[in-house]
Amino acid sequence: MRLTLKVTLAFLVVCVTVLAVTARLRVERERDHFEEQRDRSHRVLGALVAATIAEVWARRGVDAARDVLRHVQTTDTAVQLRLVCADSDVAALPAGLTCAGLRSLRRRAVRSVIERDAPREAAHLTYIAVPVDESRTEVLEIRESLEGEQRFVAGSIRDSATSAALVVCVCGLASFLLGLVIVGVPARKVIAKAQRVGLGDLSGPLALRLHDELGDLARAMDAMCDQLAAARDRAEHETRAKLRAYEQLRHAERLTTVGKMASGLAHEIGTPLNVIEARASTIADGTVQGDRARASAKAVVEAVERITGVVRALLDFSRRKGEGAAPVAVRSLVEGTLAFLRPMATRRGVALEAHLGDAPGRLLGDALQLGQAVTNLVMNALQASPQGATVSVSVATVDATPPEGVTAAGPFVRISVADRGPGIAPEDRERVFEPFFTTKDVGEGTGLGLSVAWGIAAEHGGWACFEDRPGGGTVFQLYVPALAKEEATA
């Protein structure tokens, strides 16, 4: 639309300029033609009147010559004749002309002057020498007003202006409509297509059947869309292939984990099962009776409880699904977990402290799962701590660099559990998060606590890690993505 307007305006400016120049040339040509005609008629009239006056003046005197002049004058009022230098009104001569100068006109000589200074008195003046006798030359002035010529020129200019206005209106409208059809409509289609491409819609080729630059542009856009669509298909195909490969890798990893779990499980469940088998068979075949049978039955119950514990931990590991993500009040999560573990701490003679001064108000997560992860870390810390030591739990929002594989961006809520235990041996550092890895005695640990905690952190988009504590002991940390400040404090 704007382009059409611009082209129309430029076209009109050119039209008006051309019309103005041709009108001016025509007016000048007409004016020249007028002058030429007038000059010719002045010369003819002047020659006739001058000859007659010279004749009459020579034969019958100056008064008779003047009578002839008056007589000629009455026949045409548009043309005025007078003998300038014989008359008294010499002062009415045009600027630059003097009586002496006019008298010096040679025989039959003619001089023309056009006065345009005052538009109302503009006139064409012709001076012709009239040799009245041997010693004297009079000068005949023929004066014709330019009023007629001026009227004609004004009319001509009016006509030109009217036709220019007509041309401007008709051509302007025509070029505007043509511009709309030839430029506006296809350009709008190209713009709409570009906007669709910007939004990712590559369908619907333009297919403009134009053989101009806009047609070329539309064809180039269609070709570009085809290439983009092909590239997108290729990229999607490659992504699907990558996802398939990734799935296969995960499947292989899962198989490895299952293998590790199976061997751990065999070890964890095998021992109590042996106990059950041995004790139950002594009860069944009557080898033991009375108190010994009761002791054997108690051993069977304990072994079953161990197996139940392992199975529960396994279920936790495999079914890491809680209530789903929701805002979790961090302070009450940690305090609730510690309250639940305090009796165990007291039994072991270990103090349990919470430092929640820097804790954010809320984080987004599954309260049940996070409580489980914190429980596992604190239980490990309590088990590792000597009597009289303190286990401290602290929470803060930090900007940490996530390990490879974690895509979430900071800041993160960090839950730290610090103890004064013996630390982790260098040979175990790589394996502590493996399922079923444990250094604890049979019956004390399942080797699933840390792997469950790690899995929960990973499911929240975070991770778990540990470091040696200065002065002895270990600090286990859980990192979970933090909420934006205003949401966290809401």
Ligand code: ADP
């Ligand atoms: P479990 O506690 O049943 O052994 P975990 O997965 O929780 O299983 O822990 C694996 C191992 O990591 C533990 O056996 C122990 O060797 C080591 N570990 C975990 N927490 C601590 C800790 N706070 N201090 C020292 N070692 C630890």
